[in-house]
Amino acid sequence: MQDRYIPTAVIRRLPRYYRYLRDLKDSGVERISSGRLSEIMGVTASQIRQDLNHFGGFGQQGYGYNTGYLYNEIGELLGLNEHHGMILIGAGNLGEAVIGYINSRGLNHRFIAAFDIDSRLFGTRIADVPVLPMSELKSFVEENGVDIVALTVPAAAAVETAGLLVDSSIRAVWNFAHVDLPLPDTIIVEDVHLLDSLMRLTYSLHAGDDKDHGKH
Amino acid sequence: MQDRYIPTAVIRRLPRYYRYLRDLKDSGVERISSGRLSEIMGVTASQIRQDLNHFGGFGQQGYGYNTGYLYNEIGELLGLNEHHGMILIGAGNLGEAVIGYINSRGLNHRFIAAFDIDSRLFGTRIADVPVLPMSELKSFVEENGVDIVALTVPAAAAVETAGLLVDSSIRAVWNFAHVDLPLPDTIIVEDVHLLDSLMRLTYSLHAGDDKDHGKH
Numbered sequence: 001m002q003d004r005y006i007p008t009a010v011i012r013r014l015p016r017y018y019r020y021l022r023d024l025k026d027s028g029v030e031r032i033s034s035g036r037l038s039e040i041m042g043v044t045a046s047q048i049r050q051d052l053n054h055f056g057g058f059g060q061q062g063y064g065y066n067t068g069y070l071y072n073e074i075g076e077l078l079g080l081n082e083h084h085g086m087i088l089i090g091a092g093n094l095g096e097a098v099i100g101y102i103n104s105r106g107l108n109h110r111f112i113a114a115f116d117i118d119s120r121l122f123g124t125r126i127a128d129v130p131v132l133p134m135s136e137l138k139s140f141v142e143e144n145g146v147d148i149v150a151l152t153v154p155a156a157a158a159v160e161t162a163g164l165l166v167d168s169s170i171r172a173v174w175n176f177a178h179v180d181l182p183l184p185d186t187i188i189v190e191d192v193h194l195l196d197s198l199m200r201l202t203y204s205l206h207a208g209d210d211k212d213h214g215k216h
Numbered sequence: 217m218q219d220r221y222i223p224t225a226v227i228r229r230l231p232r233y234y235r236y237l238r239d240l241k242d243s244g245v246e247r248i249s250s251g252r253l254s255e256i257m258g259v260t261a262s263q264i265r266q267d268l269n270h271f272g273g274f275g276q277q278g279y280g281y282n283t284g285y286l287y288n289e290i291g292e293l294l295g296l297n298e299h300h301g302m303i304l305i306g307a308g309n310l311g312e313a314v315i316g317y318i319n320s321r322g323l324n325h326r327f328i329a330a331f332d333i334d335s336r337l338f339g340t341r342i343a344d345v346p347v348l349p350m351s352e353l354k355s356f357v358e359e360n361g362v363d364i365v366a367l368t369v370p371a372a373a374a375v376e377t378a379g380l381l382v383d384s385s386i387r388a389v390w391n392f393a394h395v396d397l398p399l400p401d402t403i404i405v406e407d408v409h410l411l412d413s414l415m416r417l418t419y420s421l422h423a424g425d426d427k428d429h430g431k432h
Contacts, residue, residue: 011419015412019394042396078415079422093343097313101410109414127309147421172421174414178235180258188424190417194317194408196231198325198390199294201406203227205363205388206295208404 006054006077013051014074016041021071033064084109086174087146089161090153091116091131094176098150099127111150113140138168147171155179222270222293229267230290232257237287249280300325302390303362305377306369307332307347310392314366315343327366329356354384363387371395 020041024032034052038045052065055073075081086102088095091114099111114131116122121131132140140146149170153161158177165173165187172188175181178195236257240248250268254261268281271289291297302318304311307330315327330347332338337347348356356362365386369377374393381389381403388404391397394411 012416014419015409015415016396018415019411077419077422079418080415084418093309093313093316097309098410100309102414105411109418148417171424172417174417180232188417188420190413190420192408192410192413193231194314195235195321197406197408198318199231199234199296200228201364201388201390201404202295202300202325203230203293204404204406206293208387 010051010054014078017051018071018074018078018080021067021074024067025071029067031064032067037065080108082108084148085112085144085146086110086148086150087112087137087141088114088129088150088152089116089134089137090114090151090157090177091118091121091126092152095150095152096126098152098176099129103127103129109148112144112146115140134164137164141168141170148174150174150176151181152176226267226270230294233267234287234290234294234296237283237290240283241287245283247280248283253281296324298324300364301328301360301362302326302364302366303328303353303357304330304345304366304368305332305350305353306330306367306373306393307334307337307342308368311366311368312342314368314392315345319343319345325364328360328362331356350380353380357384357386364390366390366392367397368392 020037034045034048037048041048052070055070072081086109088099088111095114099114102109103111111127111129113129114126115134115137116131117134119133122133124131141149147170149165149172151158151161151173155178158175158179159182162173162175162181162183166184170187172190173181173183175189175191176194178193180191181189183189236253250261250264253264257264268286271286288297302325304315304327311330315330318325319327327343327345329345330342331350331353332347333350335349338349340347357365363386365381365388367374367377367389371394374391374395375398378389378391378397378399382400386403388406389397389399391405391407392410394409396407397405399405
């Protein structure tokens with residue numbers, strides 16, 4: 001597994017395969033051809049074969065892919081078969097929604113605590129996990145082997161908060177704050193910039209308008 | 217404006233420029249060189265010049281970019297200078313968080329109503345917008361000139377819900393449901409697949425582990 005090289009573009013597409021394979025598996029489909037998968041997913045069969053060939057030994061002519069096996073292999077590669085206790089910083093509405101969204105899914109990823117600077121929240125729970133003071137973050141993270149943190153604080157507070165993570169054992173930040181975090185390369189950052197996404201949507205909408213105008 | 221061709225890759229980077237330009241403008245910085253912008257944003261000055269050249273007439277040697285003008289031009293291109301009344305379908309925690317996140321920012325984008333199938337919610341408000349029954353969606357959308365809808369229903373309900381939009385005047389869907397929506401090309405879809413994002417993060421974390429193992 002460790003020596004296998006898979007291009008970044010393929011890695012970025014794997015979550016989508018994983019999602020379709022799960023649905024197929026859950027619907028009792030044990031095998032699927034690249035042609036049928038192509039129809040369902042709306043990508044070419046040749047791209048599917050190229051992408052899934054990285055997992056070797058599948059997709060023989062006339063047999064198709066074994067959905068359960070492939071689902072498991074991709075899950076293994078993505079690190080989804082291991083348990084990940086996560087924490088969240090910023091126990092507001094967005095934080096509550098993120099915890100609820102993830103914890104309701106029965107995944108191996110699970111939020112186990114939220115942290116905040118607002119002392120009125122200490123001792124309460126949001127989306128059924130306890131809210132703890134920031135001063136306990138470092139020891140909590142070490143004692144519970146937490147390596148992923150979701151950051152749902154306002155942008156103005158995000159840079160300072162991220163700074164606190166530098167000498168903790170946190171190794172990955174799932175960043176919802178609308179700002180780029182100045183973190184060292186040793187900490188992985190995955191941004192969910194909702195406003196950027198809304199801007200792209202709005203651009204597409206207006207670009208569509210311009211095209212229509214062109215037709216008149 | 218309509219005749220200007222800007223490559224998709226540049227468009228995808230514009231929201232980030234827009235964010236930095238807003239911060240500069242708000243801090244009273246009226247001009248900035250590509251070199252300084254390069255330091256702040258962590259991309260090469262030559263990429264900045266290439267990207268921003270599409271807006272013409274800026275960045276003369278020794279003068280730099282006019283932050284306010286460029287901010288406004290990019291906002292215009294992205295369609296952010298116009299008012300957009302939006303609605304949301306799925307008045308749960310995630311829906312509430314999305315409305316709160318957007319409506320608290322003083323943007324030209326603003327949610328004006330939420331829709332749900334749960335009759336206990338009708339007449340209540342989430343994040344300060346009214347929750348209305350799905351049966352009123354079509355007329356509400358037409359009367360209020362709404363063209364963007366955020367979809368925060370569970371994946372199992374998303375496909376059916378999306379179907380209801382096909383003969384409404386909705387033209388763009390901001391999709392938070394973890395499923396690909398089978399919509400015609402005339403409706404623009406921008407996906408926010410949180411689980412895919414978390415999977416990529418976890419992969420990077422594990423890929424980092426493998427690299428470390430390789431060193432021993």
